[in-house]
Amino acid sequence: MRPSHLVGGKTMKTTIPKEELVYSGHLACQGCGATLAMRYTLKALGQNTVYSVPACCWSVIDGPFPYTSLQIPLFHTAFETAASMASGIQAGFAIRGKGDINVVAWAGDGGTVDIGIQALSGMVERGDNVLYICYDNEAYMNTGIQRSGSTPVGAWTTTTPPPHFKKSPKKDMVAIMVAHHIPYTATGNIAYPEDWIKKVNKAKEIVGPKYLQILASCPPGWKHSSEISIEVVRLATSTRKWPLYEVENGNYKFTRMTRKFVPVSEFLKLQGRFRHLTEEEIDVIQLLVEEHWADLCAKAGIENQFADKLEGYTEKVKKHHPQWFHIEED
Amino acid sequence: MMAEKYEIKISGAKDMPPMAASLGKMLVNKTGSWRNIRPLVIPEKCNGCSLCWKFCPDFCINIDGDYPIINYDYCKGCGVCAHECPTEAIVMEEEIK
Numbered sequence: 001m002r003p004s005h006l007v008g009g010k011t012m013k014t015t016i017p018k019e020e021l022v023y024s025g026h027l028a029c030q031g032c033g034a035t036l037a038m039r040y041t042l043k044a045l046g047q048n049t050v051y052s053v054p055a056c057c058w059s060v061i062d063g064p065f066p067y068t069s070l071q072i073p074l075f076h077t078a079f080e081t082a083a084s085m086a087s088g089i090q091a092g093f094a095i096r097g098k099g100d101i102n103v104v105a106w107a108g109d110g111g112t113v114d115i116g117i118q119a120l121s122g123m124v125e126r127g128d129n130v131l132y133i134c135y136d137n138e139a140y141m142n143t144g145i146q147r148s149g150s151t152p153v154g155a156w157t158t159t160t161p162p163p164h165f166k167k168s169p170k171k172d173m174v175a176i177m178v179a180h181h182i183p184y185t186a187t188g189n190i191a192y193p194e195d196w197i198k199k200v201n202k203a204k205e206i207v208g209p210k211y212l213q214i215l216a217s218c219p220p221g222w223k224h225s226s227e228i229s230i231e232v233v234r235l236a237t238s239t240r241k242w243p244l245y246e247v248e249n250g251n252y253k254f255t256r257m258t259r260k261f262v263p264v265s266e267f268l269k270l271q272g273r274f275r276h277l278t279e280e281e282i283d284v285i286q287l288l289v290e291e292h293w294a295d296l297c298a299k300a301g302i303e304n305q306f307a308d309k310l311e312g313y314t315e316k317v318k319k320h321h322p323q324w325f326h327i328e329e330d
Numbered sequence: 331m332m333a334e335k336y337e338i339k340i341s342g343a344k345d346m347p348p349m350a351a352s353l354g355k356m357l358v359n360k361t362g363s364w365r366n367i368r369p370l371v372i373p374e375k376c377n378g379c380s381l382c383w384k385f386c387p388d389f390c391i392n393i394d395g396d397y398p399i400i401n402y403d404y405c406k407g408c409g410v411c412a413h414e415c416p417t418e419a420i421v422m423e424e425e426i427k
Contacts, residue, residue, distance in 0.1 A: 012380040012393040024389050024404035025359040031408035035387045062356075069356035193384060219408075227409030227422075230385050 016193050017043045026069035028061045031226025033216030033233065035061060036190045037135040038070075038106070041214075044200035045131075047072060049102040050089055054082040054116060056108030057142045058135075079115045082107040083123035086130040094129075102131060102204060109136040109150035112213075113171045124180040124209040131203050131210045134173065137218040145221045152241075154285055155273045156223070162276040169288055177211040178247050186246035186255070188214035191234035195244060195255055202246075215242045223272025235267040240293050241285075245300070252300040261306060264289050361388065365407030367422040373397040375419035382411035382420060 021042040028035045034057050042049070051074040053059050059076055063069050077085040086105035093101050105123075107116055112134035123130055139157050140146040147157040149171040160166045177185045184206045188196040196214060203210040217233045219226040236242040237256060241264055244256040264286045268274040277285075290310045297304035376397040383391040383398060390404040391411065398411075398420075412420040 011396060012378045012383070012398070014380050014383070014393070016384060020389055022389060023356050024401065025356040025361055026388075027356075027359070027361075028387060030364065030387075030406045031410055032387050035389075036385065039389065063359065067354045067356050067358065225409075227413040229387070229408065229410055230414055 016040065016197055019043060019046075021047065021071045023069045023071070025063075026061045027063060028057070029218075029220055029226075031217070031219045031229035032057075032061070033190045033218060033229055034058060034108075034135050034137060036193075037133075037188075037196075037214045037216045040190070040193045040196050041104075041106075041133060041200055042070070042072070044197040045102050045104065045204060048100070049104060050093075051075065052077055052082050052086040052089060052103070052105045054085075054107050054111040055079040055142070056106075056111050056135075057137070058106060058108070060142060079111055081119055082111055082116050083119040083130065083132055086132070087123050087126065087128040090128055090130050099129070103129070105130055105132045107132075107134055108140075108142065109134055109138060110140045110148040112136075113149040113173050117176075120211075121176075121180065124177065124182050124211065127208055129207050129209070131200075131212070134211070134213045135216045136213050137216050137221060138170075139218075139221050141218045141221040152285075153288060154268075154277050154281055156276065157221075157273070165276065172292075173213055174211070174245075174247065178250065180209075181250070182211055182247075183208040184246070184248050185211040186213075187242065187244055188212060189233050189237050189242060189244055190214060190216050191230050191237065192244065192256065199246060199255070221273070223275075224270050228270060232267070232270050235262070235270065238262050239264045239267045239289070240306075241267055241289050243293065243296060245296060252296065254296075254300055254302070259305075261309070360403050361406050362403045365402075365405060365425055367407045367409065368402065368425050369400055369405065369407070369409070369411050369420050370423055371398055371400060372419045372421065375417045377417050377419070379416060381414050381416065385410050385414050 022039050049072045053074055054077050082105040086103050090103040093099060120132060136150055139148050139151050145157050146159045147166055151157060151166050153166055153169045155166050156162055174185050174187060184203050186199045188199055203212060215233050215236055217229045219229055224232055237244055239262045240258050245252060245254045265282050294304050294310060380393050383393045387408060388404050388406050390401040392399045409422050412422045
């Protein structure tokens with residue numbers, strides 16, 4: 001029986017489309033962010049979509065043959081070839097007069113920034129009408145948390161155990177795509193589905209190569225409990241570690257502006273993979289965040305209101321950790 | 331969702347070779363058995379924001395009614411819904427065998 005104050009009129013409101021194109025019963029871990037990324041993307045793209053998926057978490061989550069958890073055709077391909085396979089699928093559709101079908105290459109961060117980067121670069125250079133989406137969980141989570149080019153500085157993985165944690169910063173894939181003169185590229189976050197759906201809808205309308213990257217939390221890999229899966233990635237954006245912006249024909253634009261200063265330690269302390277970091281090392285990460293933010297503000301042509309955070313930081317941090325900045329000590 | 335039949339059919343891919351089309355739904359896999367803790371909805375506290383539905387990684391929350399109804403066949407018990415609920419209308423309880 002419904003409680004009295006709810007009877008009559010009150011219904012649940014939604015801010016994102018209600019249509020579901022992913023079935024329950026998939027094989028993702030508890031609290032998986034990648035499934036949410038897929039769900040929001042398909043809400044925007046709709047049924048008229050074909051996926052090309054290389055070896056990544058989603059090639060497992062989808063289920064074993066002959067079962068699938070998606071209501072759209074999906075092509076499992078080799079690790080390096082998500083982009084080139086999508087190019088081929090698109091060319092095949094185009095020659096048969098079906099160019100209106102959304103062809104999506106859906107890859108994890110390993111299949112994008114390390115193994116698949118030459119196929120992706122080729123796809124963007126040729127100008128194929130493909131939407132490439134990287135769901136970024138910041139390591140090779142499918143095979144057991146090995147370090148990838150997308151792993152952030154300071155993170156524990158099984159191949160970078162402390163004290164030999166990852167010393168180089170995360171590869172800036174969006175900047176690499178901008179250098180290809182791509183028509184549209186953007187970052188996303190599973191904690192902001194409205195923002196993400198807007199970006200996917202925008203990318204869908206553009207003819208030519210598109211690259212989107214969405215941050216997806218991974219409870220077993222990031223070593224946090226499954227219920228804070230959304231909170232962690234929300235903090236990634238509010239601490240400016242993962243800013244939300246889009247680049248259209250070289251024009252940078254923030255889609256979510258941060259006004260309040262939240263130290264990056266708020267994001268780091270929730271996760272077990274950063275537990276070994278000392279305060280000085282967190283300072284280094286804060287500096288990298290400020291540098292990236294200042295760079296983005298300059299590109300977007302807006303005033304950096306956190307500019308004072310950068311002052312005096314650089315010398316202090318570089319003095320303590322020269323090896324993090326590739327400075328040879330004589 | 332539960333009442334659907336798991337029949338083998340090729341849909342939406344009529345002009346693709348049969349091997350490229352999928353033959354069944356993952357709905358056969360009842361992931362509810364993975365669960366250690368179970369979410370319980372308190373309808374009196376619910377304000378109808380549907381955040382639980384929006385952030386459910388297993389897509390097992392139905393919001394067609396006045397308050398969320400959880401499908402325990404597929405809920406893996408991750409606890410995201412209870413953590414994100416602004417009015418604490420969902421609580422996690424230990425699963426009893």
